[in-house]
Amino acid sequence: MAVVETRKLTKVFKEGELGAVNDVDLVTHEGEFLVFLGPSGSGKTTLLRMIAGLETPTAGEILIGGKVVNDLTPRERRIAMVFQSYALYPHLTVYKNIAFPLKAQNVPRALHKEKVEWAASLLGIGALLQRKPRELSGGERQRVALARAIVREPSVFLLDEPLSNLDAKLRLSAREELERFHRRIGTTTIYVTHDQVEAMAMGDRIVVLNKGVVRQFATPKEVYDDPADTFVATFLGSPPMNLVENGDLIVGFRPEHFRLAETIPENKINFKFRVENVEYLGAEYILSGVLLGGRLEGKKVVARLLLGQTFESGTIYDFAVPERHLKFFDRSTEKKTEARALAWA
Amino acid sequence: MGVNQYTSPDAAEAEKAPPVSAGLDKPGSLKPKWTKVQSIGAAQSPLLGTAMFAPAALYILLLIGLPFALAIFYAFSDARIGSNQLHFVGLENFRSIVQSPSFRLALRNSIIFTVVAQIIVLVSGNILSIALEKPFRGRGLVRFLILLPWVAPVSLGTIGWKWILDSIYSVITWLLVWLGFVNKYSPPMWLGQEGLAMASVIMVHCWRLIPFSTVILLAGRTAIPKEIPEAAAIDGAGFWRTLFQINLPMMIPILGVAVLFGTIFTFTDLAVVNILTNGGPYDSTQTLPNYAFNQGIQGSDLAAGAAISAFLVPVLVVIAYFMLRLAHRAEVA
Numbered sequence: 001m002a003v004v005e006t007r008k009l010t011k012v013f014k015e016g017e018l019g020a021v022n023d024v025d026l027v028t029h030e031g032e033f034l035v036f037l038g039p040s041g042s043g044k045t046t047l048l049r050m051i052a053g054l055e056t057p058t059a060g061e062i063l064i065g066g067k068v069v070n071d072l073t074p075r076e077r078r079i080a081m082v083f084q085s086y087a088l089y090p091h092l093t094v095y096k097n098i099a100f101p102l103k104a105q106n107v108p109r110a111l112h113k114e115k116v117e118w119a120a121s122l123l124g125i126g127a128l129l130q131r132k133p134r135e136l137s138g139g140e141r142q143r144v145a146l147a148r149a150i151v152r153e154p155s156v157f158l159l160d161e162p163l164s165n166l167d168a169k170l171r172l173s174a175r176e177e178l179e180r181f182h183r184r185i186g187t188t189t190i191y192v193t194h195d196q197v198e199a200m201a202m203g204d205r206i207v208v209l210n211k212g213v214v215r216q217f218a219t220p221k222e223v224y225d226d227p228a229d230t231f232v233a234t235f236l237g238s239p240p241m242n243l244v245e246n247g248d249l250i251v252g253f254r255p256e257h258f259r260l261a262e263t264i265p266e267n268k269i270n271f272k273f274r275v276e277n278v279e280y281l282g283a284e285y286i287l288s289g290v291l292l293g294g295r296l297e298g299k300k301v302v303a304r305l306l307l308g309q310t311f312e313s314g315t316i317y318d319f320a321v322p323e324r325h326l327k328f329f330d331r332s333t334e335k336k337t338e339a340r341a342l343a344w345a
Numbered sequence: 346m347g348v349n350q351y352t353s354p355d356a357a358e359a360e361k362a363p364p365v366s367a368g369l370d371k372p373g374s375l376k377p378k379w380t381k382v383q384s385i386g387a388a389q390s391p392l393l394g395t396a397m398f399a400p401a402a403l404y405i406l407l408l409i410g411l412p413f414a415l416a417i418f419y420a421f422s423d424a425r426i427g428s429n430q431l432h433f434v435g436l437e438n439f440r441s442i443v444q445s446p447s448f449r450l451a452l453r454n455s456i457i458f459t460v461v462a463q464i465i466v467l468v469s470g471n472i473l474s475i476a477l478e479k480p481f482r483g484r485g486l487v488r489f490l491i492l493l494p495w496v497a498p499v500s501l502g503t504i505g506w507k508w509i510l511d512s513i514y515s516v517i518t519w520l521l522v523w524l525g526f527v528n529k530y531s532p533p534m535w536l537g538q539e540g541l542a543m544a545s546v547i548m549v550h551c552w553r554l555i556p557f558s559t560v561i562l563l564a565g566r567t568a569i570p571k572e573i574p575e576a577a578a579i580d581g582a583g584f585w586r587t588l589f590q591i592n593l594p595m596m597i598p599i600l601g602v603a604v605l606f607g608t609i610f611t612f613t614d615l616a617v618v619n620i621l622t623n624g625g626p627y628d629s630t631q632t633l634p635n636y637a638f639n640q641g642i643q644g645s646d647l648a649a650g651a652a653i654s655a656f657l658v659p660v661l662v663v664i665a666y667f668m669l670r671l672a673h674r675a676e677v678a
Contacts, residue, residue, distance in 0.1 A: 054575050075581040087572035091594045100590075104581035148580070 002065035009060035035203035419651035470558030565599030601672035
């Protein structure tokens with residue numbers, strides 16, 4: 001087990017262009033499950049590949065277990081990686097796939113069988129050892145990829161969107177399995193995803209990336225409840241946070257905090273809300289519409305409500321947001337700022 | 346009519362009508378089918394398809410099929426140039442060529458020529474394809490230069506080599522003399538000494554085949570998803586292990602194709618041997634195609650030439666069968 005650290009890590013693919021990864025500083029905890037979250041092109045995979053040793057950084061340092069590893073090959077870094085496509089060796093059986101890292105790292109042959117069987121039983125694929133990858137389902141392939149990764153007991157685990165090739169139902173169970181798996185082996189893990197639900201559910205901490213820059217590095221709760229800027233605010237949450245401009249500020253509030261005024265006993269900001277579209281999602285309603293009156297006339301917002309009431313599109317309702325749930329961002333920098341009193345009318 | 350309730354009106358109608366006569370008696374009844382391809386217009390005439398297909402079929406029949414059939418026929422006859430007599434002689438031609446020492450030598454040379462050339466071509470093609478895979482400055486130019494021997498006409502290229510290997514004017518000899526490796530007064534006879542002549546013939550043939558094999562192997566290498574060698578690197582495999590345990594096994598289907606084509610090109614090659622040595626000295630570079638040409642055309646014994654050529658067919662069929670099976674097995678594995 002080891003701690004991964006990056007210092008001012010930068011990758012520029014084409015000279016003169018903006019870097020894919022820019023000045024990234026981060027330190028994991030021992031045994032942590034760290035998630036890199038960002039849209040495509042945010043640099044999260046490039047960052048992971050630099051840590052793995054598959055890309056050479058343009059500048060900055062990577063440390064694994066306190067040692068600078070910039071000049072070490074992937075093999076010398078003692079890391080394991082699971083690829084998005086799993087990258088199983090198609091011509092080898094499951095057994096030989098899992099044994100390959102042992103062979104490549106000159107583990108004595110006598111130990112192979114025992115280790116492969118240990119890894120396979122940990123992932124419940126003991127019965128598949130003689131099959132070829134093409135004879136496996138997506139979920140089974142993923143487990144083989146994981147087994148191949150743990151068999152040599154790496155100090156760090158890198159996972160590049162390992163669930164994105166599974167269908168929605170399988171993804172959920174595979175996610176739970178991965179969490180359980182991580183608790184059991186306790187290896188420092190870095191997990192790349194563009195799926196905020198995965199990030200929230202699995203991460204001890206989340207690194208939110210956009211355009212190669214770390215926008216926020218915090219626990220899922222902090223990232224959701226206290227976003228560092230408007231990008232983080234809108235990237236996490238579905239539907240995303242409502243942002244309305246007011247003077248030199250941008251005010252944000254989550255759709256689930258935007259409710260009928262009568263249901264909020266505490267200090268609140270009142271709005272007239274004209275519902276324009278109602279989506280019924282089974283367990284909840286998504287209402288989209290516009291604010292009426294005052295300085296926010298015509299601003300589009302979304303509300304997310306539990307069932308219990310019916311709403312008509314075209315009707316105007318009295319809605320409100322509890323004051324403590326308002327987030328404030330500077331209008332020019334889009335960064336979080338202190339709460340302050342505002343004129344709403 | 347519970348079953349038929351979802352069929353279209355057309356289908357229901359067709360079901361009622363007697364199937365064959367409907368189409369023949371009333372061409373109009375086929376119309377709905379044909380309107381589907383109306384945009385291709387001309388396809389309405391079945392003759393046109395045949396006409397478009399005919400040149401290719403005729404080409405194969407007249408220029409490949411007919412000579413092939415004729416050669417098989419001659420192999421069982423006593424055909425000679427300048428003679429209007431023709432008798433069926435059964436396996437007599439085969440019996441006599443198999444007993445001839447020249448034929449056996451030619452067969453042995455052909456096998457050496459093919460196997461050695463294939464090994465050199467495959468190894469060099471692999472090295473070049475690895476070198477040319479990753480982008481570098483001038484890669485396009487290098488790829489073009491490597492392809493040149495393949496696009497140059499074989500006879501011209503080989504005549505060029507004949508001068509390069511000439512006993513008096515050889516630039517190779519000149520260079521070796523200048524470097525002090527070779528005595529000016531007894532220079533190597535590249536095409537005139539038994540071992541050297543075979544080596545020269547193989548070398549020139551490799552020069553010609555390497556581009557072809559490089560292009561095929563490059564395509565095969567590019568088809569490997571890049572995460573797989575990356576996964577191997579992370580798993581701790583170095584260059585050689587990745588090459589021999591990951592990349593090459595994954596390229597087996599395409600390697601099979603390269604070996605198959607290379608073997609056929611080499612085993613049947615006439616130009617290089619004919620132009621450089623014409624089989625000499627003392628038959629030391631004599632291969633089956635050149636031997637067949639010498640016997641059948643230059644020696645006027647058409648039947649013997651045909652029998653020698655026909656001898657190549659089963660050999661090549663067996664090679665092709667195994668190579669295709671290998672490629673297929675690797676594909677489904």
